[in-house]
Amino acid sequence: MSGPLNGIRIADMTMNVLGPYGSQILGDMGADIIKIEPPEGDTLRGIGPCRHKGMGPYFLNLNRNKRSLALDLKKPEGKAVLDRILETVDVLIFSFRPKAMARLGLSYEEVAARNSRIIYCGASGFGQNGPYADRPAYDDLIQAAVGLPALQARKTDEPVYVAAAIADRVVGMALSSAVGMALYHREKTGRGQAIEIPMFETMTEFVMGDHLYGATFEPPLSRPGYVRMINPERRPYRTRDGHIGVLVYNDKHWRRFFELIDRPDMAADPRYTSIAGRTEHIEYLYGFLAETFATKTTREWEELLERADIPAIALATPDDLLNDPHLDAVGFFQTIDHPTEGRIRTMAVPQRWSESQPDIRRPAPTIGEHTREILLEVGFTQDGAESLIEAGIARGRNDRSVARDVEVRGPSHTNCNELISREPSC
Structure with a gap:
């Protein structure tokens, strides 16, 4: 037992x-x-x-x-x-x-x-x-x-x-x-x-732990709904040969990402230097990321983002999980x-x-x-x-x-x- x-x-x-x-x-x-x-x-x-x-x-x-x-x-x-x-x-x-x-x-x-x-x-x-x-x-x-x-x-x-x-x-x-x-x-x-x-x-x-959002306050500061999560562009990004999940999240991640794609102008732009500014402009940033990730293969992005210590992982299907090397190593299935x-x-x-x-x-x-x-x-x-x-x-x-x-x-x-x-x- x-x-x-x-x-x-x-x-x-x-x-x-x-x-x-x-x-x-x-x-x-x-x-x-x-x-x-x-x-x-x-x-x-x-x-x-x-x-x-x-x-x-x-x-x-x-x-x-x-x-x-x-x-x-x-x-x-x-x-x-x-x-x-x-x-x-x-x-x-x-x-x-x-x-x-x-x-x-x-x-x-x-x-x-x-x-x-x-x-x-x-x-x-x-x-x-x-x-x-x-x-x-x-x-x-x-x-x-x-x-x-x-x-x-x-x-x-x-x-x-x-x-x-x-x-x-x-x-x-x-x-x-x-x-x-x-x-x-x-x-x-x-x-x-x-x-x-x-x-x-x-x-x-x-659900409302994420989406009470501005309605947390009385009177409300915004309608319910965490804007980053409900943005239609929050999805796995299409690459040249598939899809990849990426979360460029904190200040360090964004600085490294802008350096990685040779955009020092964006790294210095006050709209993108803080999480508050990025949340306000998240719709543009998601669209920008979608255009950027379409330029390389999934494997190329995985290698680049891993070296930059930016969280990323290839999009998996249920069939992929059955042969996932990590799950195999830990004896999951x-x-x-x-x-x-x-x-x-x-x-x-x-x-x-x-x-x-x-x-x-x-x-x-x-x-x-x-x-x-x-x-x-x-x-x-x-x-x-x-x-x-x-x-x-x-x-x-x-x-x-x-x-x-x-x-x-x-x-x-x-x-x-x-x-x-x-x-x-x-």
């Missing part, structure tokens, strides 16, 4: 991206994550190309270091199993709306009555003390709600979403951080507590043998600890892979566990099905969405 949270046990009642990303971080840190799924599994299992139904790449990269318990919480017997589990865990994280948790008999007061030391952490779309409390929330909706597409539109003329689940992942990190700090508080005081992580407020702080999916690529924990190094202890689980062992851990007999599975209250690992899947290890794959459209739910 490894990681600073070794010995912490977490019940994870989340699906899709936000919660699973947060719980995966906690699992990487050593916590025992019990992923509680409906019998049909996390909906994310069906996204992307896959070798076997329910084991798509998005799911595989969000659910390592977890054990899967497939449980039907709509049935009283399933709820009774969950109650028994919650008596044994340190943390419950969930992404159900609080009213849905209350309907299940899983409000904080009800859970804390069984386990007073529990950390009860819910990720909701909006703070529950505001008028948006009952609104649905997904990554795209929250991006729109906090103005990210509108800010992008100041650069592109059309509002567009960021090409990543940025809201889900940022809030997932906030969730994992909050759980860690709540555990520290409990260590000092012996008391558990309820925590609410609202997506809208968390992402508003994330790793190929492992998954019990059912064969050889798969995974990403290492991107941190280094001198003592309790986090690690990957188990790959993402199949649906209900650990149902039997978890039921036994919380006091059910072997016969009792099998009775729950036979009654459809829980779903366990189908050994014959798994054995069949293991034989099909190869490069061929299909799309899980297509499988789901033509096959009945498992």
Whole structure:
């Protein structure tokens, strides 16, 4: 066992991206994550190309270091199993709306009555003390709600979403951080507590930390929006043979850059000698840089800028990252043998600890892979566990099905969405 949270046990009642990303971080840190799924599994299992139904790449990269318990919480017997589990865990994280948790008999007061030391952490779309409390929330909706597409539109003329689940992942990190700090508080005081992580407020702080800008002051000194970040020319620069990312940022960088391109007149121009002056004239400077970088190849600029100690890096694609020499040297991408999916690529924990190094202890689980062992851990007999599975209250690992899947290890794959459209739910 490894990681600073070794010995912490977490019940994870989340699906899709936000919660699973947060719980995966906690699992990487050593916590025992019990992923509680409906019998049909996390909906994310069906996204992307896959070798076997329910084991798509998005799911595989969000659910390592977890054990899967497939449980039907709509049935009283399933709820009774969950109650028994919650008596044994340190943390419950969930992404159900609080009213849905209350309907299940899983409000904080009800859970804390069984386990007073529990950390009860819910990720909701909006703070529950505001008028948006009952609104649905997904990554795209929250991006729109906090103005990210509108800010992008100041650069592109059309509002567009960021090409990543940025809201889900940022809030997932906030969730994992909050759980860690709540555990520290409990260590000092012996008391558990309820925590609410609202997506809208968390992402508003994330975005407006950059873009509150002149509206920081009352009365405002300018409209919101950091002018450098929303300038349409703030982008990787086109070179003679590709693109390069460059940040000529502080006074020293700009002096060296003007020397590098033989423009001493600009180095002495008061409009460009301070960050305040450059910010005021950033639109012209971005255009000037774009014209300048188009005159040489990417590699030529990398060498020149490196010698001048000006930050720069070639524009990479996702394909490039798979063969990046730095990522290769630090062992970031790793190929492992998954019990059912064969050889798969995974990403290492991107941190280094001198003592309790986090690690990957188990790959993402199949649906209900650990149902039997978890039921036994919380006091059910072997016969009792099998009775729950036979009654459809829980779903366990189908050994014959798994054995069949293991034989099909190869490069061929299909799309899980297509499988789901033509096959009945498992």
